[in-house]
């Protein structure tokens with residue numbers, strides 16, 4: 001770190017007090033530059049090895065398992081305009097290690113998404129008159145629901161999504177809400193408020209919309225930690241990932257910061273990859289049980305894992321493709337990124 005290496009030159013001229021101030025500056029910089037830093041309301045020791053906690057929840061590969069045991073993820077999204085987003089989320093869930101990935105989209109998006117990949121099970125039901133009951137039939141066979149990628153904002157679809165969320169909550173299903181699912185939540189926060197088995201994954205714009213809807217004031221950009229903490233508390237301690245240059249993750253009690261190195265490439269679809277990976281990690285973190293995660297909030301552990309993985313995929317893909325990198329290139333990196341972060 002440049003400022004620290006030139007400290008020797010400074011030492012000759014600086015008094016002990018100034019030197020102490022420079023040391024403090026370096027230490028602070030070092031903390032902020034770590035892959036994560038923590039601003040807890042409780043002692044930092046309990047989340048120190050957050051990476052290890054993520055590793056602890058990854059299920060072992062054994063011959064004793066049957067198809068589906070490592071994860072059955074449902075994606076609610078996909079419409080005429082957006083077919084890539086649900087595909088990105090669904091295929092990422094499989095690449096992270098889920099066994100089955102199902103997309104529930106509108107009729108005219110289904111053939112398109114099916115054409116992207118034979119691995120996905122695609123249901124053309126989201127604009128069906130009985131969409132809610134059609135999806136409800138599948139909920140008992142899913143571990144996590146990811147709502148929003150490419151869902152669009154048509155009133156009829158948003159109404160169906162609201163009904164699907166109610167059904168999922170009644171079954172205690174963990175729910176990731178992203179993209180246009182967050183548009184719905186900003187209009188009607190009570191749909192999810194207080195449901196602590198949900199994780200919200202807003203980008204800058206989605207966070208601002210939700211924050212203003214819940215706290216009736218603009219986001220305080222100079223106090224990012226406080227803002228994500230306050231929004232989580234206002235939502236009833238739902239876990240929130242505020243995506244950005246650094247990802248801020250809060251359950252209303254703690255704030256984790258994921259600043260794992262990514263790149264300066266901001267192509268569309270990266271949030272959809274994050275949402276799909278989060279769907280799997282939430283299932284694994286809940287399945288692992290409290291002893292594997294130091295009795296921490298499983299949604300915090302899963303969120304940190306998904307943020308780190310997404311940024312690592314970005315970093316690896318950018319190394320290869322630079323400015324021409326796309327989210328599809330990132331998806332090709334999921335296996336090696338996951339292995340590098342969590343299995344070596």
Ligand SMILES: NC(=O)C1=CN([C@@H]2O[C@H](COP(=O)(O)OP(=O)(O)OC[C@H]3O[C@@H](n4cnc5c(N)ncnc54)[C@H](O)[C@@H]3O)[C@@H](O)[C@H]2O)[C@@H](O)CC1
Nearest residue numbers: 082083084085148149150151152179180204205206268269
């Ligand atoms: N290939 C696809 O099918 C894709 C579909 N997508 C879907 O598109 C729908 C709308 O998503 P959007 O993210 O565009 O909608 P938003 O309403 O969140 O964002 C609208 C616009 O805000 C701007 N913006 C984003 N971050 C910003 C920042 N930090 N500061 C200032 N402006 C910023 C961007 O230009 C963005 O398009 C969602 O359903 C999403 O899933 C996207 O995920 C991208 C890829």
Ligand SMILES: Nc1ncnc2c1ncn2[C@@H]1O[C@H](COP(=O)(O)OP(=O)(O)OP(=O)(O)O)[C@@H](O)[C@H]1O
Nearest residue numbers: 203204243244245247262268269270271272310311
């Ligand atoms: N300025 C930045 N520097 C580094 N990484 C960033 C930056 N902004 C966002 N990211 C990372 O990019 C990923 C996607 O965040 P982004 O804000 O683009 O989500 P999004 O808008 O929902 O994406 P999508 O296009 O899929 O909807 C996250 O992993 C986030 O950490």
Ligand SMILES: [Mg+2]
Nearest residue numbers: 179203271272
């Ligand atoms: Mg998004």
